[in-house]
Amino acid sequence: MTASGRDPGLEDELDRAAEHLRAGGAVAIPTETVYGLAADALNRAAVRRVFGLKGRRSDNPLIVHVSGIGMARDLVLAWPDRAQALAERFWPGPLTLVLERSGRVPEVVTAGGPTVALRCPACAPTLELIRRFGGPLVAPSANPSGGVSPTSAEHVRGVWPEGEVPVLDAGLCEIGIESTVLDLTVSPARILRPGALGAGELALAVPGLEVVEAWAGASAAEGSPGRVGPHYRPGAPLRLARTVAEIGGLIGRAGGAVVVISPPGAPVTVGPPHRHLTMPADPAGYARELYAALREADALGPALIVVGEPRESPEWAAVLERLRRAAATD
Numbered sequence: 321m322t323a324s325g326r327d328p329g330l331e332d333e334l335d336r337a338a339e340h341l342r343a344g345g346a347v348a349i350p351t352e353t354v355y356g357l358a359a360d361a362l363n364r365a366a367v368r369r370v371f372g373l374k375g376r377r378s379d380n381p382l383i384v385h386v387s388g389i390g391m392a393r394d395l396v397l398a399w400p401d402r403a404q405a406l407a408e409r410f411w412p413g414p415l416t417l418v419l420e421r422s423g424r425v426p427e428v429v430t431a432g433g434p435t436v437a438l439r440c441p442a443c444a445p446t447l448e449l450i451r452r453f454g455g456p457l458v459a460p461s462a463n464p465s466g467g468v469s470p471t472s473a474e475h476v477r478g479v480w481p482e483g484e485v486p487v488l489d490a491g492l493c494e495i496g497i498e499s500t501v502l503d504l505t506v507s508p509a510r511i512l513r514p515g516a517l518g519a520g521e522l523a524l525a526v527p528g529l530e531v532v533e534a535w536a537g538a539s540a541a542e543g544s545p546g547r548v549g550p551h552y553r554p555g556a557p558l559r560l561a562r563t564v565a566e567i568g569g570l571i572g573r574a575g576g577a578v579v580v581i582s583p584p585g586a587p588v589t590v591g592p593p594h595r596h597l598t599m600p601a602d603p604a605g606y607a608r609e610l611y612a613a614l615r616e617a618d619a620l621g622p623a624l625i626v627v628g629e630p631r632e633s634p635e636w637a638a639v640l641e642r643l644r645r646a647a648a649t650d
């Protein structure tokens with residue numbers, strides 16, 4: 321650090337990353353939720369490169385990351401009062417707002433749809449990178465499509481070598497699961513993906529705001545295939561269990577070594593060849609460690625991963641959605 325508080329190493333890294341983005345390249349960026357695979361949102365070829373690197377279906381739209389409200393307003397047809405109130409209260413932060421897109425946003429970003437998802441991440445180096453680059457960045461989670469999201473730079477480097485995708489390393493992600501996606505094109509507003517911010521918190525913070533939850537069920541697939549089906553999956557099959565007896569039953573039928581990820585705050589110990597991992601008791605702590613735990617379990621090469629399911633409640637909704645999709649088979 322210099323006397324002015326600037327870190328010359330970081331300054332150089334930010335300049336290089338901005339240059340790489342200007343040349344149409346992809347850069348992995350830290351955010352408070354998970355690492356993202358960023359590219360120039362207004363450059364079609366760069367956006368296509370991100371779809372290609374992830375192996376992502378071209379009908380699944382990307383989130384556009386902005387440095388603030390001003391940049392967001394340039395990308396939408398209208399900026400409703402609800403968006404202003406939510407952005408003032410929660411940006412920078414883990415809230416993605418879906419609004420009608422303006423003609424500036426290339427169709428490839430929104431999978432041809434009429435809406436765009438916007439988010440301002442609460443991560444200083446990434447905000448500085450967006451400012452320095454001077455425009456919005458698409459950034460899906462930096463994992464091959466359908467896999468476990470990365471919460472550290474090492475997770476990203478394990479997929480793409482630094483020469484292919486440079487990583488802006490800011491250590492571990494504070495929140496650990498993805499942002500809440502809120503559709504503001506309808507009334508009441510609809511949560512399309514649960515995240516760190518729950519419906520209650522959103523509604524309480526903005527007087528008069530009505531929010532409904534709409535991520536489950538067949539209708540959720542409409543226009544956004546990213547919302548249903550398997551996702552966040554480790555390599556080994558994963559099953560959920562509600563009781564210690566169910567965990568025992570699954571171990572008995574696994575036909576090989578099992579890794580048990582214990583229910584929140586309730587360690588379950590198993591003997592060799594099986595292994596167990598313990599998890600924090602609170603939803604925020606659990607969310608922060610979830611993806612790293614799935615990776616750790618997978619790295620042990622088990623026949624099966626069994627996860628002790630947290631109890632159904634609003635505070636656990638985002639974690640439960642990730643676990644259910646990690647356990648989904650089709």
Ligand code: TXA
Pocket residue numbers: 351353354355356357380381382383416418430433435436437439441459460461462497498499501512513543544545546547
């Ligand atoms: O926390 C996050 O949001 C992370 C970090 C990197 O910012 N990003 C992230 O992006 O999770 P991704 O691509 O992994 O997930 C984006 C989700 C998908 O479920 C996608 O279908 C949905 O947002 N989405 C994107 N644009 C949309 C739109 N216009 N309408 C409805 N859903 C949209």
Ligand code: MG
Pocket residue numbers: 460461469
């Ligand atoms: Mg993702």
